[in-house]
Amino acid sequence: MASANAAPIIEINGISKSFGSFKVLDGLSFKVAPREKLALIGPSGSGKTTILRILMTLEGIDSGDILIEGENLYRMPKNGGMQPANEHHLHQMRTKIGMVFQLFNLFPHMSVIDNVTLAPILTKGVKRADAERHAMELLDMVGLADKAKAMPAQLSGGQKQRVAIARALALSPKIMLFDEVTSALDPELVEEVLNVLWRLCEETDMTMLLVTHEMGFAHDFADRILFFDRGKIVEEGKPDEIFRHPKQERTQAFLKKII
Ligand code: ADP
Numbered sequence: 001m002a003s004a005n006a007a008p009i010i011e012i013n014g015i016s017k018s019f020g021s022f023k024v025l026d027g028l029s030f031k032v033a034p035r036e037k038l039a040l041i042g043p044s045g046s047g048k049t050t051i052l053r054i055l056m057t058l059e060g061i062d063s064g065d066i067l068i069e070g071e072n073l074y075r076m077p078k079n080g081g082m083q084p085a086n087e088h089h090l091h092q093m094r095t096k097i098g099m100v101f102q103l104f105n106l107f108p109h110m111s112v113i114d115n116v117t118l119a120p121i122l123t124k125g126v127k128r129a130d131a132e133r134h135a136m137e138l139l140d141m142v143g144l145a146d147k148a149k150a151m152p153a154q155l156s157g158g159q160k161q162r163v164a165i166a167r168a169l170a171l172s173p174k175i176m177l178f179d180e181v182t183s184a185l186d187p188e189l190v191e192e193v194l195n196v197l198w199r200l201c202e203e204t205d206m207t208m209l210l211v212t213h214e215m216g217f218a219h220d221f222a223d224r225i226l227f228f229d230r231g232k233i234v235e236e237g238k239p240d241e242i243f244r245h246p247k248q249e250r251t252q253a254f255l256k257k258i259i
Helices: 048-055 088-093 111-124 127-142 156-167 187-203 215-221 237-243 249-258
Strands: 011-018 024-031 037-042 065-069 097-100 175-179 209-211 224-229 230-239
Touching: 011 127, 024 048, 024 065, 024 230, 037 048, 037 230, 048 065, 048 097, 048 209, 088 224, 097 156, 111 127, 111 156, 127 156, 127 187, 127 230, 156 187, 175 187, 187 224, 215 237, 224 237, 230 237, 230 249, 237 249
Parallel strands: 037 209, 037 224, 097 175, 175 209
Antiparallel strands: 011 024, 011 065, 224 230
C-alpha cells in the first residue's frame, strides 16, 4: 500500500501532447505516491497508452513537466518542443522505469534468458554470470525457469508476456508500467499473467501504473483508479468509489458499457 504523505515518485504537471492537429493530452496533471498501484481506465483513444510512452520517454511532450523522484524528465530546448534531457540523464532516468507492452516485443532471435540479460549487460555493464543469475531468479518468479533456453517462438502468448515482465524487471526499476498486457492473449492465458502482477504487487515495493480493460482486476489490484476521457482525467478515486458510485456521467456511461 502506498504511503499518502510521502513525496510523489511521479509528478505530472500540466502536460499537453498533440499528434499533428489532434490533441491527445490536454493539460494533464496527476501525482503518484511511492509504492502506489494505479489503474488507468477509459475509452480507447483517450490517451492512456500515450502517458505511459511519455513516462518511458518513447514520446516527447509539447508543454508541461514531469518529475521522477523530484527530477525533471524533460527539458525545453530553444527550438521548442520538449525533449528528453541529455543522454546521460535520460539513461539514468530510464533505469528507474520499466514497461511491458501489449504485444510483448521480445527479441525473436534470442533465447528467453538472453532477452532478459541483454539490457543489464549492455546498459549497466553487469557481468554475464551475474546477469544470468538474476535472470534465473526473475524467470523463476514468473514461473518460467524451465524455459530459459527456449526461443520466443516456442512459447505461448502468456509465457511470452511473462518473459517480457521478467525482462522489464531485470534493470530493477522502481516504477513499472503495464500497457494492456493481457489484451492480446487468449482468455485462458490472461490469468497466468495477472497472477504475476499480483505477485509483484505483494512481494515488491514497486510503484505500478496499469492501463487495462480488465475492470475486475483493476478493482482488486489498484489503490486508485484514474478514469480518462479525451486526454483528461474526468474522475479519480478508490476502486469502490469509481466502480460502485461513479460521479461523472462519462464514467457511468463507460462502466455501463464495459462491465
Ligand atoms: P488509449 O491508450 O487510451 O487507447 P492512446 O494513448 O493509445 O489511447 O491514443 C490516443 C490517441 O492518439 C489515439 O487516437 C491514437 O490514434 C493517437 N495516437 C497515438 N499515438 C500516435 C502516433 N504516434 N501518431 C499519431 N497518432 C497517435
